[in-house]
Amino acid sequence: MKQVLSSYLRQLEAESIYIMREVAAEFRNPVMLYSIGKDSAVLLHLAMKAFYPGKPPFPLLHVDTTWKFKEMIAFRDAEAKRLGVDLMVHINEEGVRNGISPITHGSALHTDIMKTEALKQAFAKYGFDAAFGGARRDEEKSRAKERIYSFRNASHNWDPKRQRPELWHLANTKVNPGESMRVFPLSNWTELDVWTYIYLEDIPVVPLYFAKERPVVERDGTLIMVDDDRLPLEEGETPQMRKVRFRTLGCYPLTGAIESEATTLPEIIEELVASRHSERQGRVIDHDQVGSMEKKKQEGYF
Amino acid sequence: MARLSVVGDTNDSASDRLAARLVAEEDRGLLRFLTCGSVDDGKSTLIGRLLYDSQLVFEDQLKNVQKESKRPNSTMGAEIDLSLLVDGLQAEREQGITIDVAYRYFATPRRKFIVADTPGHVQYTRNMATGASNCDFGVLLIDARQGVLTQTRRHACILSLLGIKKVALAVNKMDLIDFDQERFQAIVDDFTAFAEPLGFESIEAIPVSALKGDNVTAPSAHMHWYHGPTLLGHLETVEVSRSRDKDPFRFPVQWVNRPHLDFRGVSGTVAGGRIAPGDEVVIHPSGKRVHVARIVTADGDLDVAQEGDAVTLTFAEEVDASRGDVITTPDSEPSVADQLASKIIWFDEEAMLPGRNYTIRCGTQSATATVSSLKYKLNVDNLDHVAGKTLEMNEVGLCNLSMTKPLVFDPYGDNPETGSFILIDRFTNATVAAGMVEFGLRRATNVKWQELSVDKSSRAGLKGQKPCVLWFTGLSGSGKSTIANALEKRLHALGRHTYMLDGDNIRHGLNKDLGFTDADRVENIRRVAEAARLFVDAGLIVMVSFISPFRSERRMARDLVGEGEFIEIYVDTPLEVCEARDPKGLYRKARAGLIKNFTGIDSSYERPESPELDLNTSELTPEVLAERVLEELRRRDVV
Numbered sequence: 001m002k003q004v005l006s007s008y009l010r011q012l013e014a015e016s017i018y019i020m021r022e023v024a025a026e027f028r029n030p031v032m033l034y035s036i037g038k039d040s041a042v043l044l045h046l047a048m049k050a051f052y053p054g055k056p057p058f059p060l061l062h063v064d065t066t067w068k069f070k071e072m073i074a075f076r077d078a079e080a081k082r083l084g085v086d087l088m089v090h091i092n093e094e095g096v097r098n099g100i101s102p103i104t105h106g107s108a109l110h111t112d113i114m115k116t117e118a119l120k121q122a123f124a125k126y127g128f129d130a131a132f133g134g135a136r137r138d139e140e141k142s143r144a145k146e147r148i149y150s151f152r153n154a155s156h157n158w159d160p161k162r163q164r165p166e167l168w169h170l171a172n173t174k175v176n177p178g179e180s181m182r183v184f185p186l187s188n189w190t191e192l193d194v195w196t197y198i199y200l201e202d203i204p205v206v207p208l209y210f211a212k213e214r215p216v217v218e219r220d221g222t223l224i225m226v227d228d229d230r231l232p233l234e235e236g237e238t239p240q241m242r243k244v245r246f247r248t249l250g251c252y253p254l255t256g257a258i259e260s261e262a263t264t265l266p267e268i269i270e271e272l273v274a275s276r277h278s279e280r281q282g283r284v285i286d287h288d289q290v291g292s293m294e295k296k297k298q299e300g301y302f
Numbered sequence: 303m304a305r306l307s308v309v310g311d312t313n314d315s316a317s318d319r320l321a322a323r324l325v326a327e328e329d330r331g332l333l334r335f336l337t338c339g340s341v342d343d344g345k346s347t348l349i350g351r352l353l354y355d356s357q358l359v360f361e362d363q364l365k366n367v368q369k370e371s372k373r374p375n376s377t378m379g380a381e382i383d384l385s386l387l388v389d390g391l392q393a394e395r396e397q398g399i400t401i402d403v404a405y406r407y408f409a410t411p412r413r414k415f416i417v418a419d420t421p422g423h424v425q426y427t428r429n430m431a432t433g434a435s436n437c438d439f440g441v442l443l444i445d446a447r448q449g450v451l452t453q454t455r456r457h458a459c460i461l462s463l464l465g466i467k468k469v470a471l472a473v474n475k476m477d478l479i480d481f482d483q484e485r486f487q488a489i490v491d492d493f494t495a496f497a498e499p500l501g502f503e504s505i506e507a508i509p510v511s512a513l514k515g516d517n518v519t520a521p522s523a524h525m526h527w528y529h530g531p532t533l534l535g536h537l538e539t540v541e542v543s544r545s546r547d548k549d550p551f552r553f554p555v556q557w558v559n560r561p562h563l564d565f566r567g568v569s570g571t572v573a574g575g576r577i578a579p580g581d582e583v584v585i586h587p588s589g590k591r592v593h594v595a596r597i598v599t600a601d602g603d604l605d606v607a608q609e610g611d612a613v614t615l616t617f618a619e620e621v622d623a624s625r626g627d628v629i630t631t632p633d634s635e636p637s638v639a640d641q642l643a644s645k646i647i648w649f650d651e652e653a654m655l656p657g658r659n660y661t662i663r664c665g666t667q668s669a670t671a672t673v674s675s676l677k678y679k680l681n682v683d684n685l686d687h688v689a690g691k692t693l694e695m696n697e698v699g700l701c702n703l704s705m706t707k708p709l710v711f712d713p714y715g716d717n718p719e720t721g722s723f724i725l726i727d728r729f730t731n732a733t734v735a736a737g738m739v740e741f742g743l744r745r746a747t748n749v750k751w752q753e754l755s756v757d758k759s760s761r762a763g764l765k766g767q768k769p770c771v772l773w774f775t776g777l778s779g780s781g782k783s784t785i786a787n788a789l790e791k792r793l794h795a796l797g798r799h800t801y802m803l804d805g806d807n808i809r810h811g812l813n814k815d816l817g818f819t820d821a822d823r824v825e826n827i828r829r830v831a832e833a834a835r836l837f838v839d840a841g842l843i844v845m846v847s848f849i850s851p852f853r854s855e856r857r858m859a860r861d862l863v864g865e866g867e868f869i870e871i872y873v874d875t876p877l878e879v880c881e882a883r884d885p886k887g888l889y890r891k892a893r894a895g896l897i898k899n900f901t902g903i904d905s906s907y908e909r910p911e912s913p914e915l916d917l918n919t920s921e922l923t924p925e926v927l928a929e930r931v932l933e934e935l936r937r938r939d940v941v
Binding site for chain 1: 315316317319320321323324325327328332403404405406407414416428429431432435436556557559560561565569570571598599600601610611612614625649661663664665666718719722723724726731732733736
């Protein structure tokens with residue numbers, strides 16, 4: 001039999017719910033960014049709890065780069081239906097017309113146009129003044145410096161030296177027209193907290209997190225899953241079936257899989273506890289150069 | 303731990319092992335602590351050391367840091383620079399300092415930790431206060447070579463102000479003073495003497511070297527004279543009680559939950575005490591009494607909700623409760639007042655100005671607040687009370703605040719959740735101060751508003767006009783008073799009832815006691831705005847001709863009167879033109895250094911962003927411009 005939440009996880013849960021209610025009450029037009037991964041799954045689950053018996057008073061938005069794994073898209077649509085929440089999908093159509101792809105244009109340009117630009121387009125189109133994101137401070141060094149309420153100017157830029165102090169539980173939620181806030185209710189959660197919570201609360205996650213025989217090719221030490229025929233194989237590459245899973249889910253040619261035997265949540269948690277590697281090791285976009293995440297964030301990336 | 307090994311011996315499936323681990327974890331508490339102290343005393347290195355020695359650094363992160371440690375501007379030579387594990391921003395790496403607070407998470411078999419790595423630089427003291435407001439314990443670092451510095455004292459002071467009861471004094475860089483016991487003791491004595499009035503319950507002094515690892519996680523081989531715990535050992539065992547379960551019940555309403563006609567609840571997080579269905583509660587500020595019917599959560603109704611629980615309450619009786627209300631039990635009422643006394647830490651580069659309006663955010667409540675008086679400033683070097691008119695950035699003072707409506711609160715010492723607030727600048731939206739309530743002011747409840755039987759509209763009706771304020775703003779010599787004079791003559795000829803408030807004239811009487819510092823200018827405008835409000839109440843068309851250089855005060859004046867009753871007229875004359883005219887010879891004196899704080903010369907003028915009228919004086923005469931104002935008044939049906 002499963003245990004109930006530890007007092008520590010209950011505390012994290014309550015803090016996140018508090019943040020969501022503040023945003024719903026203080027902002028004119030908030031939105032929850034839903035990226036289909038494990039953190040998004042927890043975020044959405046918390047939103048359902050925060051406004052129970054009502055539904056979350058804001059829509060979900062998925063910024064689709066068109067390079068997501070097929071299983072992710074299927075999972076996204078099934079979850080929105082199961083929970084009865086509004087799901088909006090935004091794609092940078094201009095990027096699609098220009099044929100922007102992570103393969104021909106590289107990870108940096110692809111991320112910039114299909115994620116960062118697309119997000120700005122969605123903000124402009126729908127007039128959002130706040131957006132929830134699932135980022136956690138333990139993910140990356142510059143994220144550890146992020147506030148729960150991350151202020152963005154009218155051009156969506158983040159200035160690490162001009163962050164608003166966050167004292168007690170008091171948030172300064174004031175924004176002028178055009179300005180916005182990115183809000184991270186999971187700031188204080190760690191990767192281990194997220195998985196433990198998913199296990200104890202029975203939250204569905206994309207099957208890609210569980211180990212299974214999948215076709216992969218190895219590139220520069222990263223295992224890339226061949227999800228469809230859009231991934232051109234390099235000379236001498238033949239997809240091999242290997243038992244792999246994903247620790248983090250991004251765009252499929254940019255996120256490496258790990259070899260694993262973990263097919264259940266307890267096994268995933270056990271593997272995580274024993275791991276000597278960080279979560280984002282498999283993320284190509286973090287490693288373009290030193291400080292690259294910080295630069296992307298200053299330009300409006302989440 | 304015993305339970306863990308028993309389960310581990312008899313079961314080997316991953317879910318059983320996880321179950322055992324979760325049971326074991328439940329026994330571990332959580333400690334939120336911060337590290338603080340002066341610049342370069344090694345805070346980031348210390349946290350890097352804690353993470354590294356607790357084997358919490360991942361291999362790929364370590365590899366990156368090793369690579370960066372070899373960069374030319376690194377101070378570390380061949381050794382690995384542990385501070386790079388935590389200083390995540392480019393500017394921090396370039397300058398080798400910590401700019402912003404970072405939160406790190408780590409755990410040992412005995413405890414979980416959230417550590418706030420806060421900056422030491424004076425310029426970022428606000429970030430240190432931020433970290434402290436979310437912690438229960440403080441590690442104050444001192445560089446053994448430097449001893450107790452101003453910033454050490456300032457940080458100790460802030461820790462104490464924010465209610466942190468226990469601290470560790472980590473005297474760092476012991477390796478650089480040959481692990482000298484006497485020097486260590488001298489620093490400890492120095493600090494203890496200073497900190498005595500701050501009232502810490504315990505100060506654990508530990509000699510360490512973050513760089514070499516002495517007494518951080520393992521006892522040092524170099525300091526046999528030291529018999530106390532290692533820093534980590536102390537962090538694992540120090541007792542900090544955080545529970546406010548037994549405190550009076552406090553529930554600030556965040557959100558009215560009304561998904562359909564059959565459900566109406568109020569959502570929020572219990573900020574103190576506990577509550578059960580059937581309990582009687584009071585809703586403040588209305589004072590209505592009702593009974594709790596249900597405590598609703600997505601996981602089912604609760605029998606009891608206690609401090610920290612995020613829940614939704616429903617009531618047995620119909621009642622109107624909304625965001626900003628605070629629900630309590632009848633046995634312990636909070637303060638409900640529109641004036642309070644509070645300690646304030648000023649954060650903003652622009653000094654605090656008594657009389658200026660700020661937005662106050664206290665729990666889920668918001669209002670407009672002004673600092674009505676600064677009782678004293680705190681000298682953080684010796685804890686003396688110092689007289690002063692303003693608070694500069696990073697200064698701490700005791701202030702009286704008055705709000706536009708009553709707020710519900712407690713003294714900070716009784717409940718930090720309901721006794722803390724922030725002040726927000728209404729133009730830049732910057733968080734300019736953090737406040738800790740001392741007490742509500744009784745005069746707030748003793749001075750009552752006298753209802754008058756003749757009101758503004760009846761007074762104005764008698765005169766057959768719509769009262770309003772015509773607020774002329776612009777540089778000295780721009781032509782404000784000349785235009786206002788011409789306008790008043792025209793209005794008078796039309797049979798309108800007017801009055802003129804002129805900057806120079808008011809300074810002969812009502813504002814005789816004020817000078818030209820920013821603080822006095824704010825007070826100058828506050829008084830004239832109040833006077834203008836009274837004249838509007840009397841039904842008059844009031845012309846105010848004041849330089850009024852700051853947007854904040856013009857906004858305050860606007861807020862004092864009704865919608866559409868404030869007409870801001872910007873007399874837009876370039877500085878060169880005003881200076882060439884120099885009707886009173888003031889620019890000449892200012893340029894000669896004979897007048898200080900002169901607008902346009904050594905004091906700033908903030909031009910209106912969207913005035914109702916913008917008068918360009920370079921091409922048109924005052925009479926033509928006055929006529930233009932009159933047209934605007936006709937358009938607005940004022941005359």
